[in-house]
Amino acid sequence: SYELTQPPSVSVSPGQTARITCSGDALPKQYAYWYQQKPGQAPVLVIYKDSERPSGIPERFSGSSSGTTVTLTISGVQAEDEADYYCQSADSSGIYRVFGGGTKLTVL
Amino acid sequence: EVQLVESGGGLVQPGGSLRLSCAASGFTLSSHSMNWVRQAPGKGLEWISYISSSSSSIYYADSVKGRFTISRDNAKNSQYLQMKSLRAEDTAVYYCARDWGVNDGDVYYYYGMDVWGQGTTVTVSS
Numbered sequence A: 001s002y003e004l005t006q007p008p009s010v011s012v013s014p015g016q017t018a019r020i021t022c023s024g025d026a027l028p029k030q031y032a033y034w035y036q037q038k039p040g041q042a043p044v045l046v047i048y049k050d051s052e053r054p055s056g057i058p059e060r061f062s063g064s065s066s067g068t069t070v071t072l073t074i075s076g077v078q079a080e081d082e083a084d085y086y087c088q089s090a091d092s093s094g095i096y097r098v099f100g101g102g103t104k105l106t107v108l
Numbered sequence B: 001e002v003q004l005v006e007s008g009g010g011l012v013q014p015g016g017s018l019r020l021s022c023a024a025s026g027f028t029l030s031s032h033s034m035n036w037v038r039q040a041p042g043k044g045l046e047w048i049s050y051i052s053s054s055s056s057s058i059y060y061a062d063s064v065k066g067r068f069t070i071s072r073d074n075a076k077n078s079q080y081l082q083m084k085s086l087r088a089e090d091t092a093v094y095y096c097a098r099d100w101g102v103n104d105g106d107v108y109y110y111y112g113m114d115v116w117g118q119g120t121t122v123t124v125s126s
Helices: none
Strands: A008-013 A018-022 A035-038 A044-047 A061-066 A069-074 A083-090 A098-101 A105-108 B003-005 B010-014 B018-025 B034-039 B045-051 B058-060 B067-071 B076-085 B093-103 B107-116 B120-123
Touching: A008 A018, A018 A083, A018 A105, A035 A105, A035 B107, A044 A061, A044 B107, A069 A083, A098 B045, B003 B093, B003 B107, B018 B034, B018 B093, B018 B120, B034 B067, B034 B107, B045 B067, B058 B067, B076 B093
Parallel strands: A008 A105, B010 B120
Antiparallel strands: A018 A069, A035 A044, A035 A083, A061 A069, A083 A098, A083 A105, B003 B018, B018 B076, B034 B045, B034 B093, B045 B058, B067 B076, B093 B107, B093 B120
């Protein structure tokens, strides 16, 4: 079955830039989506279609794509950004959705 | 307020069955495709099923195919997940999630899962 690979953890100091990657063979063909999940809460969509930001999501969240890797970038990280982040996409058929394993962002 | 509320979780023995419900409010369910996503304790998110707005397209992850059945009742603004032959590895918080998408003829444009419920916990144990 299709898999998306994320680093288990990323750590940054407040004000720095955090970059979280997600790799998958079908990413050149399928868009990626990013979700933020804080402890005990439901996920929140923060990036759609690789690089678009839903309304209400701060401008410091951005996304990019290059080949088989997509990247979530959080500029000027704040303490409130500490959370788990999941990429989501679909297999090459576009039918079966899949989440990456998640990345825990720690703000030092 | 746009909201999804799951119910029906609980403790069930291995091999047992359970039916989860997801009630929508603040929007018309019939306009949206829907999903079920689960999260095992301390683990990541796992997409398990999708149903289109008219129920014409239904998909399952391999992990639940043949055991789980997704359905919806647009008149009741609700969707459901019937779970059978439950296993210990099905223990998880189960979320329903709304598709943010647009139908344009035969093409469906997907923009992500934009509304999530708070989840209902299913524990499979003897």
